Amino acid sequence: QQQVKQSPQSLIVQKGGISIINCAYENTAFDYFPWYQQFPGKGPALLIAIRPDVSEKKEGRFTISFNKSAKQFSLHIMDSQPGDSATYFCAASIYYGGSQGNLIFGKGTKLSVKP
Amino acid sequence: DADVTQTPRNRITKTGKRIMLECSQTKGHDRMYWYRQDPGLGLRLIYYSFDVKDINKGEISDGYSVSRQAQAKFSLSLESAIPNQTALYFCATSDPMRDAGELFFGEGSRLTVL
Numbered sequence A: 001q002q003q004v005k006q007s008p009q010s011l012i013v014q015k016g017g018i019s020i021i022n023c024a025y026e027n028t029a030f031d032y033f034p035w036y037q038q039f040p041g042k043g044p045a046l047l048i049a050i051r052p053d054v055s056e057k058k059e060g061r062f063t064i065s066f067n068k069s070a071k072q073f074s075l076h077i078m079d080s081q082p083g084d085s086a087t088y089f090c091a092a093s094i095y096y097g098g099s100q101g102n103l104i105f106g107k108g109t110k111l112s113v114k115p
Numbered sequence B: 001d002a003d004v005t006q007t008p009r010n011r012i013t014k015t016g017k018r019i020m021l022e023c024s025q026t027k028g029h030d031r032m033y034w035y036r037q038d039p040g041l042g043l044r045l046i047y048y049s050f051d052v053k054d055i056n057k058g059e060i061s062d063g064y065s066v067s068r069q070a071q072a073k074f075s076l077s078l079e080s081a082i083p084n085q086t087a088l089y090f091c092a093t094s095d096p097m098r099d100a101g102e103l104f105f106g107e108g109s110r111l112t113v114l
Helices: none
Strands: A004-007 A010-014 A019-025 A033-038 A045-050 A056-059 A062-067 A072-077 A086-092 A109-114 B004-007 B010-013 B019-025 B031-038 B042-051 B054-057 B065-070 B073-078 B087-094 B109-113
Touching (some): A004 A086, A045 A062, A072 A086, B010 B019, B019 B031, B019 B087, B019 B109, B031 B073, B042 B065, B042 B073, B054 B065, B073 B087
Parallel strands (some): A010 A109
Antiparallel strands (some): A004 A019, A019 A072, A033 A045, A033 A086, A062 A072, B004 B019, B019 B073, B042 B054
8 A cells, every 4th residue: 555656667759749657546545646756876866746735747848647536646747848858756655743754756757868 | 075975885795694884974964874776766765863872774774784984984784695686775864954955965785686
């Protein structure tokens, strides 16, 4: 019940296309859903995050869509660029005891954007 | 300088050797973490510490130990390294009261056990 399932494992998209990565969870107590981006040789870094009180959050070309009833959330990268080529991790956590709990990560998606 | 610094960045060792990976941070965060990354398995939590006197096991703590020497320092030890501990190890910090639990990662320590 603590798992976050991420798909696909790898994704190849043409420059200018839309990249879509999906995640699903079981624990309805999760209330914070971030996406992390990792470039080769670097640690992951927070890209964008959403809480379940909204169904969508957009920051530039990156959008999180959240479906509470289906217990799914997804990352959309519009107008994908070669510089977006990286590994993306979804995650989830629970807020309790006055602070955010530990993040549970998906297994990651390696995105390659072809020029 | 990086906010979260890991040393060494790369290490090759032999089975049975003791290895220590060190992490220091300048972010002033109380919470520190050690994660392991393997291809296709994502990021798995080894140990975490909410303050100097608090150490907690994560998902995959067997074969590992940690020490929180100060608020800014958190080290991971492999007492007797084995080949399946070959992986990329990340240290991370967070302040859940300020940044909604955002994790700040170091650049990783790649460990190879022969």
